[in-house]
Amino acid sequence: MIPDLEAILRALRDVEFILVGGVAAVVQGAPIATQDVDILYRIEPSNLSRLEAALTELEAVFRDDPRQLRLQISHLETKGHKLTMTRAGALDVLGSINAEELVFEDVLPHADRMDFDGLEVLVLRLEKLVELKRRLGRPKDLAVLPILEATVKERG
């Protein structure tokens, strides 16, 4: 499997989601490393169907599960974190984020639309990402905070 982040975003073209996590930081100019794509999707019936189709296209299965279970609508209806491996790399499919269980609608006001060679993607604003990571307080989040904060300042 060769990581192909563009393929993941293209497969999700018809899905309502917000790019969050490390990749969201990178595309806004923060030079950090990350190993997976994190998306927060809208929990709504038609969107869940589109997401299921996209995950099928990506051949997504639950990561670290030897049964290689594919995701179904019933999985996607929950607010939990679905950690998957796809043919294009690791993809974390999130129904909510942080301990507050923020859902798509909560985060939408803090997202900006960004263009990726003609593909428009909603991306969690870097300032909000910093705030959420600080609240999360996990070592891996705190480790990148100085870089994220410096990037916010440099962008002005």
Add this chain to the structure above:
Amino acid sequence: MWGLGRWAGDECTPPGVVVTSLPMAEERSETSDDGGSRSLVDEAGVDLTLIRAYLALTPIERLRALQNMMRAIGKFRPMVRSK
């Protein structure tokens, strides 16, 4: 973390990435009191040179840079067991 300055302009530049405004060495260093040079870092010790280089890229170029890094270091999570 990957040092943009190490691959920009050489054979490691990711496909499709055009580095347009990577600072030159003279621009990214400051002269110290003893005449030497030091990196441009902020009060938290973060190297701003790398951040400025990333900010000079477009979003798709940043995405491709990350993707290329994932491929290069080979530390992407391994595929789950095959059937």
